[in-house]
Amino acid sequence: MNPRLPWGPMGRMAGRRALFAVPVLAAVTFGVFAVAAASPFDPVKAYAGTAGLTASQENLDQLRANLGVDQPLVSRWWNWLRSALGGDFGDSAVMRQPVADVIGERLGWSVLLAATAFAVAVLLGTGLGVLAARRPGRLLDRCASSAAYTLEAAPAFWLGLLAIWFFAVELGVLPAGGLTDAASDTVTFGQVAVHLVLPAAVLGISQLPWFFLYVRQGVADALGEDPVRGARARGLSERTVLLGHALRSGMLPMLTLIGSRVPELITGALLVETVFSWPGIAAATVQAATSVDFPLLAALTVLATVAVVLGNLLSDLLYALADPRVGFDG
Amino acid sequence: MAETALGHPLRTTRRIRVTVSAGIVAAVLLAVLLVPPLVQLDQQAVDLAARLRPPSWEHPFGTDDVGRDLLLRCVYGLRVSLLVGVVAGLTATVIGTAVGALAAAFGGWTDRVVMRLVDTFSSVPHLLLGIFIVAMFRPGVGPVIVSVALTHWLSTARIVRSEVLSLRSRPFIDAAISGGASRGRVVVRHLLPAVLPQAGLAAVLMVPHAMWHESALSFLGLGLPTHQASLGNLVQTARGSLLAGDWWPTLFPGLFLVIPTLALAGLAGAWRERINPRRRSELML
Numbered sequence: 001m002n003p004r005l006p007w008g009p010m011g012r013m014a015g016r017r018a019l020f021a022v023p024v025l026a027a028v029t030f031g032v033f034a035v036a037a038a039s040p041f042d043p044v045k046a047y048a049g050t051a052g053l054t055a056s057q058e059n060l061d062q063l064r065a066n067l068g069v070d071q072p073l074v075s076r077w078w079n080w081l082r083s084a085l086g087g088d089f090g091d092s093a094v095m096r097q098p099v100a101d102v103i104g105e106r107l108g109w110s111v112l113l114a115a116t117a118f119a120v121a122v123l124l125g126t127g128l129g130v131l132a133a134r135r136p137g138r139l140l141d142r143c144a145s146s147a148a149y150t151l152e153a154a155p156a157f158w159l160g161l162l163a164i165w166f167f168a169v170e171l172g173v174l175p176a177g178g179l180t181d182a183a184s185d186t187v188t189f190g191q192v193a194v195h196l197v198l199p200a201a202v203l204g205i206s207q208l209p210w211f212f213l214y215v216r217q218g219v220a221d222a223l224g225e226d227p228v229r230g231a232r233a234r235g236l237s238e239r240t241v242l243l244g245h246a247l248r249s250g251m252l253p254m255l256t257l258i259g260s261r262v263p264e265l266i267t268g269a270l271l272v273e274t275v276f277s278w279p280g281i282a283a284a285t286v287q288a289a290t291s292v293d294f295p296l297l298a299a300l301t302v303l304a305t306v307a308v309v310l311g312n313l314l315s316d317l318l319y320a321l322a323d324p325r326v327g328f329d330g
Numbered sequence: 331m332a333e334t335a336l337g338h339p340l341r342t343t344r345r346i347r348v349t350v351s352a353g354i355v356a357a358v359l360l361a362v363l364l365v366p367p368l369v370q371l372d373q374q375a376v377d378l379a380a381r382l383r384p385p386s387w388e389h390p391f392g393t394d395d396v397g398r399d400l401l402l403r404c405v406y407g408l409r410v411s412l413l414v415g416v417v418a419g420l421t422a423t424v425i426g427t428a429v430g431a432l433a434a435a436f437g438g439w440t441d442r443v444v445m446r447l448v449d450t451f452s453s454v455p456h457l458l459l460g461i462f463i464v465a466m467f468r469p470g471v472g473p474v475i476v477s478v479a480l481t482h483w484l485s486t487a488r489i490v491r492s493e494v495l496s497l498r499s500r501p502f503i504d505a506a507i508s509g510g511a512s513r514g515r516v517v518v519r520h521l522l523p524a525v526l527p528q529a530g531l532a533a534v535l536m537v538p539h540a541m542w543h544e545s546a547l548s549f550l551g552l553g554l555p556t557h558q559a560s561l562g563n564l565v566q567t568a569r570g571s572l573l574a575g576d577w578w579p580t581l582f583p584g585l586f587l588v589i590p591t592l593a594l595a596g597l598a599g600a601w602r603e604r605i606n607p608r609r610r611s612e613l614m615l
Contacts, residue, residue: 169575266455270457285458289462
């Protein structure tokens with residue numbers, strides 16, 4: 001690989017993708033408003049809460065006008081989009097604060113959880129994948145592959161609950177949820193680290209099967225190819241052949257996965273953050289959904305879409321960097 | 331190659347796997363179809379004297395927090411989950427097949443617009459989109475089925491489209507067109523039958539996927555109402571007793587989800603090898 005990165009082509013590709021992302025995001029936000037308009041959900045009643053039951057029709061109509069609900073779908077969407085671009089996503093009813101503040105407070109915790117989980121999945125998946133591919137069909141390979149298929153089929157919330165039962169209830173070595181102990185009112189590094197172990201491990205393990213199976217397949221294929229045969233013929237050590245030759249070409253398909261696994265990571269986070277009461281945005285999404293908090297839910301749906309689009313761009317950039325045959329044209 | 335060197339044991343394990351998978355799928359179908367009409371036990375029967383009993387001969391899966399037999403609850407829960415999964419999976423497959431076939435058959439602008447739409451749809455994580463739809467339409471059987479079906483037709487549409495595109499250039503299609511067949515007739519009589527095996531495979535694989543989504547929604551409290559307890563609802567209600575150390579109400583409903591999924595995946599893998607023996611990928615569960 002070139003020591004100097006091809007910044008120009010990479011930047012042009014990112015710019016092109018950003019242009020493509022505009023219609024996608026416009027369509028997704030419009031879809032969100034269209035679904036809400038077609039549903040029995042009434043923003044006025046949601047906003048007024050229990051007071052709406054006793055309020056006069058006149059007050060409700062006034063509120064309807066203030067909230068802009070009496071306007072047609074397209075202009076409501078357009079107004080939301082304009083203020084969203086200015087950083088104003090409206091107010092969250094369930095969190096009792098502006099949506100932008102909710103996201104600002106919680107995004108960091110979600111990123112921390114997801115990044116740790118991702119690191120667990122990539123490292124464990126690569127390690128196990130190489131070991132399994134070295135001797136396909138042997139005991140280790142069979143055990144790891146069967147475990148991978150089973151984990152793939154197991155819902156993350158179920159794994160999380162079983163982990164809570166085993167590590168928090170039976171052994172009592174790790175906390176069952178939250179960010180800090182209930183007694184402490186300051187967030188310290190040690191507390192967060194201890195509380196991070198279980199959710200990050202469960203989220204990582206739920207992402208593990210894909211990485212494992214891809215690395216295993218990639219390395220096993222690469223072990224049968226000419227460069228590896230050549231390296232072996234030159235008398236290089238098995239370690240060098242495995243890590244220097246087979247793993248490097250076997251990792252290629254995995255690079256595309258790293259970015260394109262963002263949707264699965266978000267899906268897993270929705271479940272894991274809820275199970276472990278982790279104060280991230282995924283848990284907030286579920287709370288927003290249970291109490292039909294439209295402004296928060298809409299903003300978080302759009303945020304997730306942005307994350308997916310960015311992930312796809314990242315994986316294409318990585319793939320083009322690692323494999324010169326691909327190029328930055330996409 | 332490994333195939334010839336290890337040919338015999340590999341083929342044997344594969345046959346065992348298929349037999350076991352078929353047995354599990356048959357057992358599941360028999361259980362959910364026959365247990366409710368034949369077994370004269372009320373799954374809702376509350377027995378407060380037998381609260382949270384661990385697994386025993388009398389209650390193989392133990393009892394839940396109001397003394398209901400968990401084995402019976404799991405069978406009924408599987409029945410609800412399977413029903414939702416089959417209906418949602420079939421709906422998704424029909425939508426996906428129709429969209430994919432039409433996009434490929436018409437080509438040009440239609441194809442481009444439809445596939446852009448598919449791309450847009452897939453950039454919202456499925457579970458999140460499902461949560462959004464259910465939240466807006468209030469939890470219930472209908473919204474859950476709609477939300478699972480609406481988020482799962484995308485991959486089928488892509489598969490069917492590429493299958494139809496590769497079929498379109500085959501001689502028998504040319505023959506039909508030069509024989510004067512209309513576009514609609516070509517789609518219905520020649521293209522659809524040829525893609526049915528692929529679509530059927532997608533449908534079978536869709537069912538566990540749909541069940542998974544329904545369970546996740548139910549677990550989050552956004553799925554089925556509690557009187558129609560699915561496997562996800564069972565896990566959700568078990569959360570309270572889990573913290574007291576009672577693991578069985580959580581473990582067994584999850585196993586009822588995992589084991590049939592693995593069995594179906596095993597069968598679908600064997601089927602895929604049959605209809606396309608050259609592509610023996612282990613990566614697609």
